[in-house]
Amino acid sequence: xxxxxxxxxxxxSLFKKPETVLYPVQTKEQPAGLKGHIELDAKAxxxxxxxxxxxxxxxxxxxxxxxxxxxDRFQCVQCGYCITVCPKKCLSMDPNYAPASTxxxxxxxxxPEQDKPVKAEKVQATEKPAEKPKAAEREPEPAKAAETAVxxxxxxxxxxxxxxxxxxxAAKVRAALAAR
Amino acid sequence: MGKKSIIPFGPQHPVLPEPIHLDLVVEDEVVLxxxxxxxxxxxxxxxxxxxxxxNQFIYVAERICxxxxxxxxMGYAExxxxxxxxxxxxxxxxxxxxxHELSRVHSxxxxxxxxxxxxxHEALFMHCWRLRERVLDLFEKTTGGRVIFxxxxxxxxxxxxxxxxxxxxxxxxxxxxDEYEQICKAFLDEPSVRNRTYGVGVIPHEEALSLxxxxxxxxxxxVNYDVRMLGNGAYGDLSDFRPILSDNCDCYARMEVRAAxxxxxxxxxxxxxxxxxxxxxxxPVKGSPAxxxxxxxxxxxxxxxxxxxxxxxxxxxxxxxxxxxxTSQNLAGMAVALKGCDVADVNMIVLTIDPCISCTER
Numbered sequence: 001x002x003x004x005x006x007x008x009x010x011x012x013s014l015f016k017k018p019e020t021v022l023y024p025v026q027t028k029e030q031p032a033g034l035k036g037h038i039e040l041d042a043k044a045x046x047x048x049x050x051x052x053x054x055x056x057x058x059x060x061x062x063x064x065x066x067x068x069x070x071x072d073r074f075q076c077v078q079c080g081y082c083i084t085v086c087p088k089k090c091l092s093m094d095p096n097y098a099p100a101s102t103x104x105x106x107x108x109x110x111x112p113e114q115d116k117p118v119k120a121e122k123v124q125a126t127e128k129p130a131e132k133p134k135a136a137e138r139e140p141e142p143a144k145a146a147e148t149a150v151x152x153x154x155x156x157x158x159x160x161x162x163x164x165x166x167x168x169x170a171a172k173v174r175a176a177l178a179a180r
Numbered sequence: 181m182g183k184k185s186i187i188p189f190g191p192q193h194p195v196l197p198e199p200i201h202l203d204l205v206v207e208d209e210v211v212l213x214x215x216x217x218x219x220x221x222x223x224x225x226x227x228x229x230x231x232x233x234x235n236q237f238i239y240v241a242e243r244i245c246x247x248x249x250x251x252x253x254m255g256y257a258e259x260x261x262x263x264x265x266x267x268x269x270x271x272x273x274x275x276x277x278x279x280h281e282l283s284r285v286h287s288x289x290x291x292x293x294x295x296x297x298x299x300x301h302e303a304l305f306m307h308c309w310r311l312r313e314r315v316l317d318l319f320e321k322t323t324g325g326r327v328i329f330x331x332x333x334x335x336x337x338x339x340x341x342x343x344x345x346x347x348x349x350x351x352x353x354x355x356x357x358d359e360y361e362q363i364c365k366a367f368l369d370e371p372s373v374r375n376r377t378y379g380v381g382v383i384p385h386e387e388a389l390s391l392x393x394x395x396x397x398x399x400x401x402x403v404n405y406d407v408r409m410l411g412n413g414a415y416g417d418l419s420d421f422r423p424i425l426s427d428n429c430d431c432y433a434r435m436e437v438r439a440a441x442x443x444x445x446x447x448x449x450x451x452x453x454x455x456x457x458x459x460x461x462x463x464p465v466k467g468s469p470a471x472x473x474x475x476x477x478x479x480x481x482x483x484x485x486x487x488x489x490x491x492x493x494x495x496x497x498x499x500x501x502x503x504x505x506x507t508s509q510n511l512a513g514m515a516v517a518l519k520g521c522d523v524a525d526v527n528m529i530v531l532t533i534d535p536c537i538s539c540t541e542r
Contacts, residue, residue: 006303006366009359019310033339035324056236079239079330080338093324 030095035078037098040069044090045111051082051091061106067164070108073098110164182208187523191220195298195527198537202530206523214518214526216511222541229501234260234469235334237501244503245539246327247290248481250283252503252539253332255479258413259488260334263475264467269460270414272336274452277414278349279323279331280479281445281452285353286315287482288438288445289360291534292367295435298531299376304366311356311363318352321345336462346453353446364439368432377431381517381529384429393513395484395506396441397533400426400433407480414452421448431525434532468496481506483534505539 021028030036038060047069052062059075060082062068076098083091158177162170184207191199199220205213228240242253254276261268293308316326322341323329331338341349367373383393388401398405406423408415415421424440426433469492477488484506493499510533517529 006307006362009307009362010303019313031321031324033322033324034320035330054236056232056239077239077243077328077330078325080324081236081239081330084333084338095324 032095033093034095035080036094036096037073037078038071038076038080038082039092039094040071040109041090041092042069042109042111044088045069046088046114047111048087050085050087054081054085056081067111067113068108069111070106072104072106073101074104112164113161184212189526193527195531196535197294198535200530200535200537202518202526204518204523204526209523211518211521211523211526214515216515218511218537218541220541221538225542226501226503229498231497233496234498235496237498238333239330241501242328242330242332244542245536247287247536248283248483248486248539249328250279250332251479251481251486253329254280255477255481255486255488255503256490256501257332257334258479259475259477259490260469261465262477263469263473263490263492264334264465266335266463266465268336268413269463270457271340271459272461273413274417274456275337275341275461276332278341278346278449278452278456279319279329281448282315282318282349284445284482285442286312286319288442289315291438291482291531292363292435295528295531296367298527299373301366301373304363307359307363311359314352314356318349321348333462335465336460338462340461346456350450350453353449357443357446360442367435367439374432376525376528377435377532380431380525381521381532382430383513383517385427387516388429388513391513391516392509393484394509395481395534396434396437397484397506397510397513399423400437401429402427405485407478407485410478412478417455418448418451431528431532438534468492468494469498470494481539483507483536483539484509486539503539503542505536505542507533507536507540510535511540 047062047064047067049062049064051060051069056079057075057077059072061070061072063070078093080093083089083093162173165173184205187204187206189202189204190196191201201217201220203215203217204211205215225240225244229237232240238253238256241256242249244252260266289308289312293305293312296302296304296308319329320326322345323331323339325331383391383401385402388398388403393401393403394405402425404423404425406421408421409423411418411421424437424444426436428436469490471492471494473492475490479486479488486506487504489500489502490498491500514530514533514535517533518526521529
């Protein structure tokens with residue numbers, strides 16, 4: 001009798017809790033190492049483009065000019081090869097799946113200027129006043145000239161940073177600066 | 181004497197997991213001849229080896245088939261390692277074999293479920309796939325993927341399994357053992373299953389040898405061949421390995437062999453988990469395969485022997501990558517098994533070779 005061969009297991013199933021969960025009301029706990037989606041730590045990224053060149057599906061695009069790192073979640077297969085080749089280890093695998101989307105668009109991450117170049121600019125700016133005595137020999141009002149030069153470089157840096165922001169935010173920042 | 185007619189079977193058919201077309205020449209419900217035809221899902225994956233470098237291609241290789249995904253990535257990586265003379269750490273070899281055997285467990289349980297579905301036992305199908313889920317959960321915990329794992333790389337593996345996880349492996353596999361035994365009893369002792377499978381699709385031993393059949397399909401015809409016998413990688417450290425054979429040569433024998441291979445794989449995992457050495461899980465691989473270098477490799481996939489061939493050309497792109505999959509070997513045997521069977525048994529016979537057309541066509 002075929003029924004009785006599976007009878008114990010089938011009968012036992014009546015008293016066990018269900019194997020499935022009521023998705024989406026309930027969700028299964030995701031293991032820590034699950035290949036969900038690729039995340040970028042933008043602060044550490046140096047925009048070297050290794051992930052872009054090594055990606056087997058070509059889903060990552062690194063734009064050095066615009067300082068952006070973008071990923072097409074629809075093309076990404078979560079192989080994790082970009083993570084292994086990243087020299088700064090700024091890419092990581094997030095255990096949560098990327099949310100579903102009805103629009104085919106890339107996720108764009110703006111990569112801020114690195115600490116190192118900004119520091120270099122600051123050093124440059126502080127060094128300029130140190131040149132005062134030399135400049136004083138040639139120009140009658142050296143302090144004023146140095147001050148304007150420092151202000152000019154600061155404005156340039158600010159303007160470059162504002163240019164990276166979106167329009168609405170940029171307008172707000174400009175208004176705040178003007179008020180100051 | 182009835183009139184001869186031809187019944188087209190597939191590529192879209194409820195019983196077929198993957199597309200294959202058969203022209204069945206029938207007379208009075210008896211199949212006189214069967215001509216298989218493939219070519220419906222060719223994706224040109226072997227050609228991609230010329231546009232993806234040897235590290236990237238591993239992610240293409242594992243997408244050849246959803247069920248033998250781990251086997252293909254492992255077989256490909258081993259071939260490239262031979263091509264470049266890379267020696268893989270012992271721990272990585274053990275981890276590869278543990279995962280590979282686990283994928284054999286999930287593949288065979290999946291097949292048993294499909295077989296149950298083919299002969300109309302829905303409850304058995306559900307129970308089989310329920311057990312398979314637990315194996316997939318183990319994969320998910322250790323590799324981060326359920327079907328495609330992306331855990332093998334040229335030179336080793338990307339992730340390690342710690343001691344606590346290995347003991348969880350064994351705990352879960354012990355947990356499914358009891359239920360698996362009940363399922364096997366239903367498959368092997370139930371009269372309705374026996375009626376559908378006993379004496380159906382017989383391929384005699386001599387014919388199995390002459391048709392170069394491989395895998396459980398051949399072992400069910402008493403062909404004593406299993407690539408694991410060769411002792412490649414961590415298989416060489418097993419204390420004892422004997423292929424599971426049956427001399428019934430019919431559909432029942434194929435089911436029997438696959439059903440018995442699951443506990444055998446669990447035993448292999450148990451033994452390797454107890455012997456696994458400490459150390460690195462990968463070695464860095466630099467450079468490219470030399471011009472004209474060639475390497476080949478064989479691996480026992482869940483469906484049988486898979487052969488890999490790679491040829492380098494001095495760049496990081498390979499010149500040629502060739503795979504000969506078990507189903508392409510077994511299709512000839514299937515055509516022979518179909519001769520003389522009833523039309524109602526065709527689905528059962530086609531399923532017992534465990535056809536993987538995605539692998540075959542690539």
